[in-house]
Amino acid sequence: MIVAERKSIPELLDMLPNDSKILVLGCGTCVTVCLAGGEREVSIISSALRIASKARGLGYEVSELTIERQCDNVFIEQAIEAIEKVDVVLSLGCGAGVQAIAERFLKKPVYAGLNTKFLGILEERGVWTEKCSQCGSCVLHEYGGICPVTRCAKHLLNGPCGGSREDRCEVRPDRPCAWQLIYHRLKNIGQLERLEKIEPPKQWSASLSGGPRVIIREDHRI
């Protein structure tokens, strides 16, 4: 799931033009699940913006709407009427959602109300952790299903750095050392011999380092 976090109200106030009609547009998928951009957050942020507008005389006129998915034109169409009535859209979708809206409405400024953070999961109530950094060439099978590219702060593919203290990562002591996890996991599934294999240098061109990525499926093209 895409995990995002809302921007602070002062950040939003900096971004939004005074004396404007604003539509706070939520997205009912990933960002709702991670409690950042669903119907409830739309309502909360809209209310906060109205309060800020009145308290500071900013002249906002705030309306609210949440659609099923901002990354699909079928659902974006449902927002046309609401978007046409306003001056700017404050999207609480992920980065993809914001851009999909911007592409659909050529003359309408669209602002991102969230910071899209990572691909991750809900670990416990209120705690989301990053699991995948979309490197484009998955090596999870080599590491017992624990991603060293994402979860090792140094992205090491051939063993730990040696700096971990009591299972903790040297760079982020609040996180476990990925290599500790990999070792235990491989031991549990009886594949410790995998650690003896030397992983060749990673092809980073499949990641964002190779420029914006596109997937073309000829079997699906008309």
Add this chain to the structure above:
Amino acid sequence: MSSSDKETTIVAFCCIYCAYAAADLAGSMRLQYPSNVRIIRTPCTGRLEVEYFLRAFENGADGVLVAGCEEGSCHFKEGNLIAKRRVNYARKLLAESGLEAERLKMVNVSAAGARLFTGHVREMAETVQRLGPSPLNRAKTRVQQEIKP
């Protein structure tokens, strides 16, 4: 209490199991406390959405009290603790939006705590008096459109 023409308004969300009963008891005991409080009954403070607190201020409340059971005594185990976390979130949003966070406060009272309850209301009334009426009350029209797809 100040006797200004336009009085301030305090909204108190009261849990039916404790603060609402305490407010009732305060009445039976004829305790005097600020009359500008408006009580809204809730089955548990855990029912209260962050939006309600914000909406109260957006509409013109000068102070909002959220009164739940004593910690550890929630009829629903942990509703009051969840409410505390929501109130803290709303306080942060208020501060970010330019309102004093003290205008929103979570308190804990038992059903027997009539004096404690009236004390909390009085304290909030004092806070409001110290801070002055909500800056939002200068322009008092609520502009809101709810659009359905």
Add this chain to the structure above:
Amino acid sequence: MHSAEPEKATEKATELMKMSVARARLLSPLTGTSFAVDQTGLVIGGGVSGMTAALALAGQGFKVHLVEKSDRLGGRALDLRYTLEHEDISPFVAGIVKEAEEHPNIIFHLGADVTNVAGFIGQFKVSLFQDGTDSEVSCGAIIVATGAAPAATGEYLRGKDQGVITQLELEQRLQKGDFAPGRRNVVMIQCVGSRNEERPYCSRICCSMSVKNALKIKKLDPSAGVYVLYRDIRTYGFREKYYKQAREAGVIFIRYEPDAPPLVSQDNGLVVSVKSPDFPEPVEIETDCVVLSTGVDAAGDNRRVADMLKVPINADGFFVEAHLKLRPVEFATEGIFLCGLAHSPKHMDENISQARAAASRASTVLSKAYLEVGAQVSQVDQSKCISCMTCTKVCPYGAPTVNADHKAEIIAAKCMGCGICAAECPACAIQLNHFESRQFKDMLDELFRSGKEERRPAVVPEKSGVL
């Protein structure tokens, strides 16, 4: 309420009414499910109140569990010998104990402690600890009659001089006949350790108790001098006539003020000196018996019991009813009732009436084979649910589950109606019946709507039934 500012009180009432009307516009009829009631009662406390309540329920044909901490029935009444109205209490207590013991519907748990209470009205599960073993009993209603204790004191040479006793001790001695008549004077001191900072409440029974004992002494020996040093005499109700009788019998009542309490010295025999606002000079009374009215303390165990039942106790340690006037023998938590000294200090006849009232209220639960509840539960709008499962994580009762369509669904029988899930759902897909979001929001809008502003159009309740 707000009696000093009637205009503002009216304004408050008007606005509260407006808010309620705003909410009422959006209410819709609820239909609940029903569940079976365990038609058994459980009474905690085997004193006169507890036994009376148990007998009242048993007499109506309900099985009743009677849980008593000690190994003996009777409670505080075992210490009493007579009341103002009745000469001999012991036969009455013995009688009620016998009646209870012989009643086929009462199941006794003597020497038992309540260790846990689970469930809800109609279906409580109460864990007991008795003779070193744990057990569990089921019941549909619980009556709390845990009683109270006589307050102890170290004031007025209590514990230092044999001549300083309590009203209870005096009563027992009078009955046994070893309170030697022909004493010079008996001095009773009221409000000992009561109505002060430590124990701010009035124990209600002490005034009548001293009048009762004073009359008894006068009856044994009309020439005995009996002095009652008091702050306010409250022999309330019809007991007022005994106060009159006591004065007519020559009992002397002397008022003192809290900032000048009587002094007891034993240097030249027991001497009580008191400065009364009614006399210009302090009065000294030579005596050989000082009797202290020490009042009533809440049972030390009340906090533990209250925590288990999730019911409130006040700052003095007594249980608090749901409403002083409207719901006097029950707690806000449904299915749990209270009576006797556990609630507040009062006379035995009042305790008996209250115990019967509590039993009567409890029988409104027990007399039903099924209870209609569960209408005020949360419901998921399946079309809005995005299967994030936030509700399953926040519910304290495990009521929400994933259904066959991979959507959240709330099991009504497990839902307690707190609304935590409804306030948490990020897609706003859950509503708590009777406390819906739009009802709260409309109340908040109505409160701040000035007369000129237009009311937003009423939303017709989606689930509106045919009326």
